Amino acid sequence: MENFMMKKVKNDTQIKEIARLAKIIWHEHFTPIIGEGQVNYMVDKFQSYSALTEQLKNGYEYYQIYFDGEFCGYCGIHPEESRLFLSKLYLKKEVRGKHLATQTFQFLKNICRERGLCAIWLTCNKHNDGSLAVYRHLGFQTIDEQEADIGGGYIMDDYIMEYSL
Numbered sequence: 362m363e364n365f366m367m368k369k370v371k372n373d374t375q376i377k378e379i380a381r382l383a384k385i386i387w388h389e390h391f392t393p394i395i396g397e398g399q400v401n402y403m404v405d406k407f408q409s410y411s412a413l414t415e416q417l418k419n420g421y422e423y424y425q426i427y428f429d430g431e432f433c434g435y436c437g438i439h440p441e442e443s444r445l446f447l448s449k450l451y452l453k454k455e456v457r458g459k460h461l462a463t464q465t466f467q468f469l470k471n472i473c474r475e476r477g478l479c480a481i482w483l484t485c486n487k488h489n490d491g492s493l494a495v496y497r498h499l500g501f502q503t504i505d506e507q508e509a510d511i512g513g514g515y516i517m518d519d520y521i522m523e524y525s526l
Contacts, residue, residue: 364430365464370423376413379423379435383408386434386451394488395515402513408449413437421448426465428456436465438472444523445473447483457491466499466524473526480526484519493520500524 370376384404391400406412416437417423426434434452438445447469452461469481484507485492501522509517 364428365461366427367436367465367468368425368427370417370425370435373414375425376417376423377410378432379425380408380410380413382432382435382453383451386453389454390451391486391489394486399513399515402515403511406511406513416448423449424465424468426452426461428459428461434461434465436469438469440476440478443478444480444482445469445476445478447481450483462495463499470526478526480523482521482523484517484521487518487520496522 368375370379387400387404387408388397391403395403413423416439421437421439423435423437425432426436428434433456435449436447436451437449439448440446450462450465466481473479473481481501482504483496483501485496487493487506501524503520504523505521507517507519507521509519511517
């Protein structure tokens, strides 16, 4: 897909662009699933400029997703001993269904091959039906579930999914 491009995040401007887009995507997509209060809390705790900057310092890598020249999504990964943790994969509503998740997944599989990693794993909210369907379509299997207390009186109720290379 020649209209698709991934750019590794290397500077503050890119981090700020991701934080701005995260706020838009999270409020649009997750408010019906987890409510506005938890969305606000999670955006601040995990998707804000300061949170993203700290994650980058701790070994996370971020990539901006472009389609037709427009910045329309992002993913965050964390290489582990033998697996790649897909921490974040978010796309603007307007580009969902254009196979960008599939293209991003191919990009991530290539990273795994280059680094000798044998799997990609992620967590996904149990009620995020659209994303769960995409991950299953890509070949991810549900291997466990978890309830994680993230503070502020909120719980993340997720499936743990894995794709073996």
